[in-house]
Amino acid sequence: MDLKHLHSFIRIVEFGSLTRAAATLNVSQSLLSRQVRQLEIELGTHLLQRNGRGVTATDAGRQLLEHGRGILRQVEVARQQLGQSRGPQSGKVVVGFPPSVGALLTVDIVTRFRAGYPLASVSVVEALSSSLLEWLQLGRLDCALLYNPPVNANVHYRHVHSENLYLVGSMRSGVPLPDSVPLATLGSYPLIIPSHLHSVRQLVEADAAKHGVSLDIVVEIDSIRALLDLVERGVGYGVLSRNAVLSRAPGHSLRAVPIVQPNIETRLVVATPTQRPVSTITERAIGMIDDAIQRGLLDPVFES
Incomplete structure (x- = not known):
């Protein structure tokens, strides 16, 4: 596989346009088209599909994009390792x-x-x-x-590093949090929590299941910023590290208390x-x- 062809393909997908990719790479569109076609012949599959606004990657093209970025990065690392001058x-x-x-x-x-x-x-x-x-x-x-x-x-x-997880609530809700929350009572709080892809979700569910606690998950959201926005508005409670709350702008109305008996440690x-x-x-x-x-x-x- 020609690395120049791979680099050209990645730029085309990133820009979503042969025209813009050609201008950035300072080559002709016809040359880029030939390079992509050579890759398609070599791999035996279509990599790009045209639409009214430009081009997008096919399923195979998206796989090549992910692998291709890693390949080019490793070539760069190899050059750095070998070029000690x-x-x-x-x-x-x-x-x-x-x-x-x-x-x-x-x-x-x-x-x-x-x-x-x-x-x-x-x-x-x-x-x-x-x-x-x-x-x-x-x-x-x-x-x-x-x-x-x-x-x-x-x-x-x-x-x-290790961090304990905290239950995060809003001071505007009118229902003050206690100084700490036993894990056994965590199921009484409606939770806004990340999806299963998030390590915090996996950790909280595993520890809750281990201690026979059934969680009340009312919203799933992976954006920590949006999650904290919803918590601050009183929609529910979050389970996060304290660093997630500390990244909040000053003046927020969030309060975080430790989960105890036992702690949940990330x-x-x-x-x-x-x-x-x-x-x-x-x-x-x-x-x-x-x-x-x-x-x-x-x-x-x-x-x-």
């Missing part, structure tokens, strides 16, 4: 954070990384842990922080792939993440 402090690292963690770490990590390694570049991607894990295996990420990931032979995990790990080497610059970025956690950036004083 610029020294070990050059290259590029792509880091993945869950949104609640990114809100607290991204600015610190990027600022310190740019100051320490001016010849290198860093990219930060925020998404659910399940998506970050998939992208790490596909090669689109070099490392990631993940909440409660499943056992996976393709990924190495190192535990770096684990945060640094994840790296086992199927490919970790670059020097990625190791430096991980070192900065470790330092930020040790400095307590994930442990600010929480006022309930």
Whole structure:
């Protein structure tokens, strides 16, 4: 497979247009069409379909898009590893954070990384842990922080932080929360909670089932911002880490209290792939993440 053809295909899908992709790549549309056709012949399937506004990827094209981004990223990493003339402090690292963690770490990590390694570049991607894990295996990420990931032979995990989960409610509701909520009573609160793809949902349901607690889930929503908006309006209660609430703008009316007897503990790990080497610059970025956690950036004083 020609990497130039693969790169062209990815740009076409990203722009949704042969015209815009050709202008960006500074080549003719006819050349791009020939490159995509060559890929289709090689793979034995159609990759693009035309519509009134441009082009979109077929099911096979979307699969190639995901794999192709990882392939190009790994070629870039290989070039960095082999080209040592610029020294070990050059290259590029792509880091993945869950949104609640990114809100607290991204600015610190990027600022310190740019100051320490001016010849290198860093990219930060925020998404659910399940998506970050998939992208790490596909090669689109070099490392990631993940909440409660499943056992996976393709990924190495190192535990770096633990957080207890809190029940989050609105102080406008007129029904004040107690100072703590026993797990046995969690079923009496109407919950707004992420879908099954979210690690928090999986953890809460597993611990509730273990202790015979039936949950009252009234809304499923993966956007933490929207979830907290609904909680603040009194639609229901959330079960989240305190960092999710701390990322809220000042002046909110949310109150969070710990879930106890027992606590529900979420684990945060640094994840790296086992199927490919970790670059020097990625190791430096991980070192900065470790330092930020040790400095307590994930442990600010929480006022309930």
